[in-house]
Amino acid sequence: MLVRALGSVLLIAVGALTALPDANAAEREFSPQVWINPGIYSLHFDRNKNLRDDNVGLGAEVVLAPDHALLAGSFVNSDWTRSRYGAYAWRPLHWQLDGTHVSAGVIVGAFDGYPRYREGAWFVAPMPVVAIEGERLGVNLSVIPTLQNRVNGAIAVQIKLRVW
Numbered sequence: 478m479l480v481r482a483l484g485s486v487l488l489i490a491v492g493a494l495t496a497l498p499d500a501n502a503a504e505r506e507f508s509p510q511v512w513i514n515p516g517i518y519s520l521h522f523d524r525n526k527n528l529r530d531d532n533v534g535l536g537a538e539v540v541l542a543p544d545h546a547l548l549a550g551s552f553v554n555s556d557w558t559r560s561r562y563g564a565y566a567w568r569p570l571h572w573q574l575d576g577t578h579v580s581a582g583v584i585v586g587a588f589d590g591y592p593r594y595r596e597g598a599w600f601v602a603p604m605p606v607v608a609i610e611g612e613r614l615g616v617n618l619s620v621i622p623t624l625q626n627r628v629n630g631a632i633a634v635q636i637k638l639r640v641w
Contacts, residue, residue: 510540511641512615516552519621519631528555528629536562538617538637544569548586555629558597560590566606578610584619594627602628613639 516534536550546566554560564586572579584606589599607618615637623630 507543509542509641510639512538512540512637512639514538514550514617514635514637516550516635518634518636519555520634521555521629521631522623523629526629529553529557530555532560534560536635538566543571543580544582548584554590555631556590556592558590558592560588562586562588566608568606568608576611579607580610581605581607591628594624604633610637610639615639 514536516536517532519528519530519532521528521530532552532554534550534552536548536552538546538548540546544567546568548564548566549562551559551561564584566582566584568580568582570581582605583603585601585603587599587601590597591600594600602622604619604621609616609618617633617635617637619633619635621628621631621633
């Protein structure tokens, strides 16, 4: 019941945001972008565990429109095992700060490789995201929630380079 109510609220919010006249004008002037990244740096909330912070790997982000991006990649996760992901980012909030574009929203992705969560199998998870982007260099900041005895929470920092 709660999931259905949240889904209805989300659909109404998406409809209201896409109905704004400025959003359509911004999308007409936008051209797609491709960013690559070398993985994720995780600053874990519980610093007493033997968790890997430098989650090296390779990822790509394709920004299709100002509010919409697709992400995919692979990295060595905090539990020292390989993870893969595919995700959709919805970033409807935008600011311009001295030539730097800042946007905020949510990422919903499918992840695998966490041995204590579904024995490493795929799972879906949402997380908030703030993207800060210059002409060629950017960063995605996210909060990975703690899932007790399954996933260790962290602030995730993903440096990215625009290649197109």
